[in-house]
Amino acid sequence: MKNLIILTGAGMSVESGLSTFRGSGGMWGKYPVEQVATIEGYYDNPELVINFYNDLRKQLLTVNPNHGHKVIAELEKYFNVTVITQNVDNLHERGGSSNVIHLHGELTKVTSSKDPNNPRYIETLATDDYDVKMGDNSADGSQKRPFIVWFGEAVPMIDEAIEWVRKADIFVVIGTSLNVYPAAGLLNYLPPRVPIYVIDPNELPIKGSDYHFIQNGASKGMDELMKILLDKN
Numbered sequence: 401m402k403n404l405i406i407l408t409g410a411g412m413s414v415e416s417g418l419s420t421f422r423g424s425g426g427m428w429g430k431y432p433v434e435q436v437a438t439i440e441g442y443y444d445n446p447e448l449v450i451n452f453y454n455d456l457r458k459q460l461l462t463v464n465p466n467h468g469h470k471v472i473a474e475l476e477k478y479f480n481v482t483v484i485t486q487n488v489d490n491l492h493e494r495g496g497s498s499n500v501i502h503l504h505g506e507l508t509k510v511t512s513s514k515d516p517n518n519p520r521y522i523e524t525l526a527t528d529d530y531d532v533k534m535g536d537n538s539a540d541g542s543q544k545r546p547f548i549v550w551f552g553e554a555v556p557m558i559d560e561a562i563e564w565v566r567k568a569d570i571f572v573v574i575g576t577s578l579n580v581y582p583a584a585g586l587l588n589y590l591p592p593r594v595p596i597y598v599i600d601p602n603e604l605p606i607k608g609s610d611y612h613f614i615q616n617g618a619s620k621g622m623d624e625l626m627k628i629l630l631d632k633n
């Protein structure tokens with residue numbers, strides 16, 4: 401089977417009822433990014449940051465995967481699919497995808513403040529335990545923090561993502577403005593002449609003969625892409 405690699409961003413989850421980050425109505429218009437998505441913001445006011453992610457985590461319980469997530473999962477019948485997502489929600493997994501690489505962490509998990517990438521301290525919260533409090537400590541005695549990659553932090557999953565991108569036969573980009581690195585730089589690792597399908601209702605500042613634009617939302621866009629891929633492969 402061909403390797404189909406799908407890079408997703410916040411736009412993937414819009415039709416499930418979650419916000420994007422940039423643009424009108426985006427999260428960074430409502431919450432200062434320096435406060436809630438940087439490592440300095442966390443050191444300045446850990447309680448505010450922990451509560452912000454508690455709220456986002458609890459919001460997950462009120463939303464569901466959309467049709468686009470489900471079509472991505474269905475593509476596993478025809479392709480060896482790897483989803484590389486910048487999203488911290490769990491909607492790809494709940495939509496049925498089996499290989500999901502989370503570049504920016506996962507809302508459902510917490511970890512140690514001292515040693516955040518040590519697998520020993522990364523734990524998945526039970527849904528009735530979604531409220532992390534100040535004083536809840538990891539096994540190393542440090543405050544439990546959200547397992548989120550903040551600006552200013554390393555992106556440990558990028559190496560595994562690059563390995564998959566290097567092996568891509570087909571590449572798909574859905575719902576990301578490609579503003580944030582290293583995720584946006586993944587396109588540079590594609591082998592020559594790999595077709596790139598871009599699903600986004602808005603235009604993105606990228607072009608080239610390998611790009612095929614599907615200017616639509618994630619659900620309708622994925623239906624269109626499914627038809628194209630099954631016709632061609």
Ligand code: OAD
Pocket residue numbers: 408409410411412414415420421422423426437486487504549550551574575576577578579580599600601602616617618619
């Ligand atoms: P952005 O908010 O930058 O971009 C969202 C993209 O989704 C835009 O290109 C929109 O046009 C598109 N979009 C809107 N509605 C859509 C729909 N119904 N279907 C498909 N696409 C739609 O979000 P990201 O690129 O994901 O990082 O942002 C990247 C990172 O920046 C995030 O992971 C987050 C943020 O800061 C961290 O928090 C570390």
